[in-house]
Amino acid sequence: MSHNKVVNGNKMPSSKEVALLAQVSQATVSRVFSGQTNIREQTRLRVLEAAEKLGYRPNAIARGLTLNRSNLIAIVSINVVNPHYNVMINKVADRIQKLAREPLYFVCSEEKKLDEIISQVLQYRVDGIIVLSAAVSTQMAAECEKIQIPVVVFNKYTVNNNIMTVCSDNVKAGWMAANYFHSKGYRNYAFIGSNTFLGTSKDRLRGFKDALFEKGIEKCEVQMVPYTYEAGGQAIREILSEEKKIDAVFCAGDMLALGAMDTIKYEYGLKIPEDIAVIGFDNIDAASWPPYSLTTFEQQIDKMLDTTFNYLSKKLNGEAISEGVELFECKIVERSSVL
Amino acid sequence: MSHNKVVNGNKMPSSKEVALLAQVSQATVSRVFSGQTNIREQTRLRVLEAAEKLGYRPNAIARGLTLNRSNLIAIVSINVVNPHYNVMINKVADRIQKLAREPLYFVCSEEKKLDEIISQVLQYRVDGIIVLSAAVSTQMAAECEKIQIPVVVFNKYTVNNNIMTVCSDNVKAGWMAANYFHSKGYRNYAFIGSNTFLGTSKDRLRGFKDALFEKGIEKCEVQMVPYTYEAGGQAIREILSEEKKIDAVFCAGDMLALGAMDTIKYEYGLKIPEDIAVIGFDNIDAASWPPYSLTTFEQQIDKMLDTTFNYLSKKLNGEAISEGVELFECKIVERSSVL
């Protein structure tokens, strides 16, 4: 059938077959490929040559079984179209590879199903789990802790003894946004958040309202919508339609902000920032483009990743490091969507 | 030390431990969890109860070893910030999960290193490999074929007997773009492609030039730049700076097109489409936003994914299906960046 009859046509050769060809024991082959030192150069070469000839590659699955770890690190992310998000995922994947591990990628349609997904993840005996923008249940966190699998929740504020949480200080950012608006003379506020990232949006809203309260302002139009450009437009439409006079809108995501801006300009013929000022969140690429020039918040993603991976690698090396919540301050990137 | 002394504090229980508690053999536990039928309901429940009590989860790694397949499907993608791309990756991941497999995600910084990455992928004895926008070497393709691992190259035209290629008909799309421009009366052309997706860009350029040639037009300014918004701007700057009169530019990617458009409008004060018409590629979200309203090409991503996963699942089920190149036509989405 096959044109190739060498050894075992259709499956990858094992170390045993390499050993046979190189005339050494299987253990020696294993030693060569697990990078041990006590090997005579001559035999090492003979083994490598035999391996080359057979197209041998160590079986990571089998290795995982004996070592009781897979070298896999899971990324669990909610399924959302968000440029900022995809940048994050790529960065996370890259860091995992730099840790000499492989990213096992799980997409989670609804946050409700997160526990189910993690349960699946655990079947792979991953070395660690990074959850993006979703909350891990207390029960699941306890279970992971019990079997010594480090979990980092990234970009979602949760308090949980057993897991590491790395997150932006969203409450403070909201507070900063309000103060920034106020300092520029704006007085009639609106907030557009997303129910896709509900917790995060709520935190930003809380900080926003806190600051307004400090200034003696109670009124603030609030819309919570899906995280899309269109929904941003729809939200501002709701706000503007009912004769509610606002002159400043804080959007808990650039995508929402861009949708709102275009609606403000093209549907209502209003000027930004003269009629309405806008602040966004995430500083996605498009925020800096001339048609928008959106003032927005930048998160310290790289520093957050440093913390995440410092924690993970310490855990993986068995070094002591304690869990907790690590908050990072956001920075306003000033452009021209606010006076 | 630990507050929990049940069985084996810090590692996940095995089927053996479950068997012990349920007073059955390990084989029976295995049978319950691999969904076999010949099990008395009573014992099945006893096993499930014991498993529940111990927090047992089958070890996918060990299962992979015996079955000689991991249930993993690798996604190998080049590292690029491209919204269209991230949408694709999410869709691919989702389909993999629907196939009851898990996506193992590899990011490849340079296309040169693809073979190296695939070599790593193969260590995990993945059930299949999906390569996005990168070419697999003939040698590597042959190797994968030999060990019966199906490979699909998505979104990159390559001819290779051993792998399945699913790709848009880029040559034809380029040809369509030129004809579209020409039918609207434009006569002075430029092309901006990306060296990040060089092969794809070249194909689109070839079709574009072919059509121009048919019309008796030889001249066409060409720029090949990295796939970014900024590079798109820089490219059009190069084209416009040297007194080269052009009135139509075809960009092999929306990101490039948006960058070019903003530069045309805000730096040169020219009007789109009156002074210069623009066609993009991919139909990313931003292309439809009012400031751009970009006429662009839409790829039949879902149909392409259908073909990809139909091929994969047939291969995985051992059904016969032959490799080959499957091309999909692109569709122009007409907006107002062309007269």
Place this chain on the structure above:
DNA sequence: TATTATAATGATAACGTATACATTTAGATA
């Protein structure tokens, strides 16, 4: 050369699962 110390290698037992085969049990029939 004989003796040691050390480096290199081999033999073997895990790791947790699935499965072929052997055995037991339960249900059906006479």
Place this chain on the structure above:
DNA sequence: TATCTAAATGTATACGTTATCATTATAATA
């Protein structure tokens, strides 16, 4: 009840690696 058949379960082994321990080969020393 005895017998037979089929279903349920148990036993034992293999999957490809790593690691421990035992053994052999090599180099260093007297």
